[in-house]
Amino acid sequence: HHYFSWHITGPSRLSNREALFDETISAAANSTHPNDLNLPFSIAELNQSLKLLPDKAMGADRAHNKMFKNLSPANRRTLLSLLNTMFLSGFVPDAWKNALVVPLPKPGKPLDEADGYRPIALTSCIAKIQEKLINTRLKWYLEKNKCLPNHQAGFRSNFSTIDHAIRLESAAKRALNSGQISAAVFLDLT
Numbered sequence: 001h002h003y004f005s006w007h008i009t010g011p012s013r014l015s016n017r018e019a020l021f022d023e024t025i026s027a028a029a030n031s032t033h034p035n036d037l038n039l040p041f042s043i044a045e046l047n048q049s050l051k052l053l054p055d056k057a058m059g060a061d062r063a064h065n066k067m068f069k070n071l072s073p074a075n076r077r078t079l080l081s082l083l084n085t086m087f088l089s090g091f092v093p094d095a096w097k098n099a100l101v102v103p104l105p106k107p108g109k110p111l112d113e114a115d116g117y118r119p120i121a122l123t124s125c126i127a128k129i130q131e132k133l134i135n136t137r138l139k140w141y142l143e144k145n146k147c148l149p150n151h152q153a154g155f156r157s158n159f160s161t162i163d164h165a166i167r168l169e170s171a172a173k174r175a176l177n178s179g180q181i182s183a184a185v186f187l188d189l190t
Helices: 002-009 016-030 043-052 065-069 073-089 125-144 161-177
Strands: 100-105 117-122
Touching: 043 065, 043 073, 043 125, 065 125, 073 125
Parallel strands: none
Antiparallel strands: 100 117
């Protein structure tokens, strides 16, 4: 009830940080000047993305990450040209929007129940390269412009879940030392 009532009365109340981001996003969307995020990808960015790709199963296009990692410099430039053309035009092939879902049995679980399997979605490896390029650039931009809160550890370099455990322990110790009560709420979304 507490959160529901806040939702009804509070969505228009943006924090200063949220209001600043909202203003920045609106200004960027209405600007005619190119943004660093929208520039064509460089060969260095492609090479870095290829280096970071895992050697995992391929999607329906039957192209494997190992194949892309072993491209000649000329073929890498051709791939980069293709990816830049799609990125700058906003084109995403329909095949990239589909995944081949393969159920893998979970160890020690009954195979006659749905919970006994873990679904794996196999997508296009070329799409994964494009995703890696975009994700790396977005991470760079967010870190460079200090857009992420200091307490966010997920999906960031040099951070881990241990950071949250230490923060929780420190908060509990501070509360205990000052005679206050500390509480923790854990939410598991399944």
